[in-house]
Amino acid sequence: MIRSAVLGLMLAAGAAAAQEGEILIVPPEEDGTLIEPERLPDGSLLEPDLDLDFVPDMQEPEEPQVTAITAGGAVVRGLDRMSGAVVDMQLATGETAGFGRLQITLGECRYPEGNPSGDAWAYLVIRSEREEVPLFEGWMIASSPALNAMDHARYDVWLLRCRISETAGGDG
Structure with a gap:
């Protein structure tokens, strides 16, 4: 019963987001309640600030030379x-x-x-x-x-x- 209610809420949220041009999949919490995504004051979804150009400075460890x-x-x-x-x-x-x-x-x-x-x-x-x-x-x-x-x-x-x-x- 609870699963069907949660599934119904997820489908309704997905349909509403699809009407706005966005598809939003939100996993439920362990207790079955839905996690609400963060939204900005204008109602748009908060996009995470990802630096995709970031490359960590990882140097290969030098192996000791064996003679x-x-x-x-x-x-x-x-x-x-x-x-x-x-x-x-x-x-x-x-x-x-x-x-x-x-x-x-x-x-x-x-x-x-x-x-x-x-x-x-x-x-x-x-x-x-x-x-x-x-x-x-x-x-x-x-x-x-x-x-x-x-x-x-x-x-x-x-x-x-x-x-x-x-x-x-x-x-x-």
């Missing part, structure tokens, strides 16, 4: 799902190591300057012994191995860290 150091090698871990064997391989840049039926070649390993034990990323090419086309070719990230992972039914391979030269404090 990457190229390491002489990397430590890569392999998992054979069939046997459960886990093998850590220490590869020098350009070196290829065998793991099961896979050939893993390290292209390059990099880590952030000032944080050698932090994140590392390495370019790896992984091939099956039987195929010429690589199973995986790209960058792997130590902190996010699933971000760019090798997809193989039997083997998992992921980067652990870069190998730091002996002059920088040992083999990391």
Whole structure:
């Protein structure tokens, strides 16, 4: 009953506004009463003062520049799902190591300057012994191995860290 009365009032207000050339849709309050729009003394509707040319001065936050150091090698871990064997391989840049039926070649390993034990990323090419086309070719990230992972039914391979030269404090 109340809903039909409110709807009737809304329709009547809309019809009156349509006769004046304006269409006015006014949502009801929670208790069902209508909100009356603000009007000027001459009876016209009060238009909000909007500055459509206003653009806030929003500067993009500057991201800190990270300088990457190229390491002489990397430590890569392999998992054979069939046997459960886990093998850590220490590869020098350009070196290829065998793991099961896979050939893993390290292209390059990099880590952030000032944080050698932090994140590392390495370019790896992984091939099956039987195929010429690589199973995986790209960058792997130590902190996010699933971000760019090798997809193989039997083997998992992921980067652990870069190998730091002996002059920088040992083999990391």
